[in-house]
């Protein structure tokens with residue numbers, strides 16, 4: 001008779017599967033290790049370049065602070081941090097911009113491209129940073145990959161100084177009239193593109209499924225409030241495909 005595995009005490013979504021915490025962290029790490037060298041190209045291909053507009057909108061929503069301390073968590077290859085850095089420079093602001101990511105392979109690609117940024121290899125759930133040390137905490141398309149999301153939000157709250165801003169850009173729920181078309185694109189086309197362009201269908205299957213398995217925007221808002229964020233709110237763009245959640249530590 002086939003052996004039935006015991007139920008997991010704590011189950012975390014890895015795409016549409018439920019796995020243990022350590023398994024999720026290890027599987028997500030493996031996905032981004034495999035895609036690191038083609039990550040940016042694939043982002044352009046899969047989103048038809050639209051991710052650049054989402055990220056521009058995100059960065060332009062952030063405050064410009066003289067001598068500000070900016071932290072981009074799950075920052076991957078650093079494009080958000082670089083856009084923050086360029087915008088601050090453009091307006092003549094001096095600031096410190098740090099990228100943090102759990103994956104050395106992603107950091108390696110980014111660090112070669114943007115050596116002037118500060119880079120930290122760390123888990124969003126356990127940041128090696130002092131309490132009340134950050135003015136602006138950003139996380140873009142990162143939170144759904146984090147195993148213990150509540151812990152990551154608690155860490156965001158801990159490292160932000162009073163008055164500091166939390167901003168999260170993530171995939172969200174598309175408006176009902178676009179649902180069928182969107183599902184077809186995300187669940188059929190994206191894994192195929194992953195197979196053809198990046199020769200890694202499994203990794204892109206995970207990325208598609210993780211979009212489906214992620215919190216609704218109301219659930220994320222609730223979690224932000226639970227860990228203490230004030231004036232928490234969200235807005236959506238591109239028919240709900242992406243949502244921006246913001247909150248403050250007051």
Ligand code: SAM
Nearest residue numbers: 032074075076101102103106123124140141145
């Ligand atoms: N922010 C970048 C962007 O917008 O292109 C990268 C987003 S990429 C989809 C997700 C990133 O989250 C990967 O670089 C991955 O290594 C990172 N990541 C996954 N789990 C993490 C964790 N627990 N802590 C920090 N980073 C994590």
